[in-house]
Amino acid sequence: MKRLILVESGVYAASIIGLSYIWYDSDNRQSFHFYNDNKQWLQIDKMGHAYTAYHVSSLNAKLFQNAGLSKEKAYLWAGISSSTMMLTIEVFDGLSPDYGASWGDALANSIGAFLPYQELLCGKAYIHPKYSFSPSPFSELRPNVLGENYSEQWLKDYNGQTYWLSTNLNIFSKNNIFPDFLAFSLGYGGDRMVYGDPDENEMNGYDSYRQYYLSLDIDFSSFNTDKKWLKVLYYALNLIKIPLPTLEYNKFGWKFHPIYF
Incomplete structure (x- = not known):
């Protein structure tokens, strides 16, 4: 357990120090202040925060249990430590x-x-919170904000991001009639967001709107294996939504996607 704490503390400290010098301008700091951005980006950025915090906490809970903590303490300290890690970014902001x-x-x-x-x-x-991304044409309009290339766009371009909540289909069945790996997924996204603030976006001629999705998915956590490399692979695959036929609803009505990611 001590070794895990030392390793995680070292990685966390290195990440925070690197972030403070790379992402933020250390020579242009101001006094601590708040900024209400809750209207921006149709709250898709908030989905990203929750998604990231969930998977950091879920991974920490597994690591704490492997290090010898009870399940109750592992999940408690995973939630506390993950919240603290993410809160540091808010301090820098x-x-x-x-x-x-x-x-x-x-x-x-x-x-x-x-x-x-x-x-x-x-x-x-x-x-299971999941994520999918497809490049949008809007990043070309403001590449400094929405990303200059794919490696930046998957993180910055909220037009191409979709966040999902997946659950096993057998939750709706008393007799487990569906395959254990088959899941049902609800997704949320947005489009035509060149500017974060909806009023500023509209003033510049872009009418942003929300998108809601309904799709099937694959729950890789349902696959049992004793091989460590397969456990790691299944865990990684369960971070993303598998491309499958999807039904979309937005302000224009319903739209069917044979394959959506």
Whole structure:
């Protein structure tokens, strides 16, 4: 356990130091301040915060259990440690003239960090947050904000991001009539967001709108194996939504995608 704490502390410290010098301008700091960004990007950025915090917490819970902590303590400390890790970013935002600490981000972080508690309360994880991305044409209009290339766009271009909540289909069946790996997934995204603020976006001629998705998915956590490399592979695959036929609803009506990612 001590070794795990030392390793995680070292990685965390190195990440924070690197982030403070690379992402933020250390020579242009301001006094700590808040900024209300809850209207921006149709809240898709908040989905990203919750998604990241969930998977950091879920991984930490597994590492803590492997290090010898009881399941109850592992999930408790995973939630606390993951919330703390994400909160540090809000502190940096609060000191930056280009950003500001956001209570909406902090709330999303906490929800994501403690969502793995479902496994402790219910005996298994019924809800799996997932992510998918397809490049959008809007990044070309503001590459400095939405990303200059694919390696930046998957993180910055909210037009191409979709966040999902997947659950095993047998949750709706008393007799487990569906295959264990088959899942049902609800997705959320947005389009035509060149500017984060919806009023500014509209003033510049872009009418942003929300997108809701319904699709099937694959739950890789249902596959049992004793091989460590396969466990790692299944865990990684369960981070993303598998491309499958999808039904979309937006302000224009319904749309069917033979394959959507």
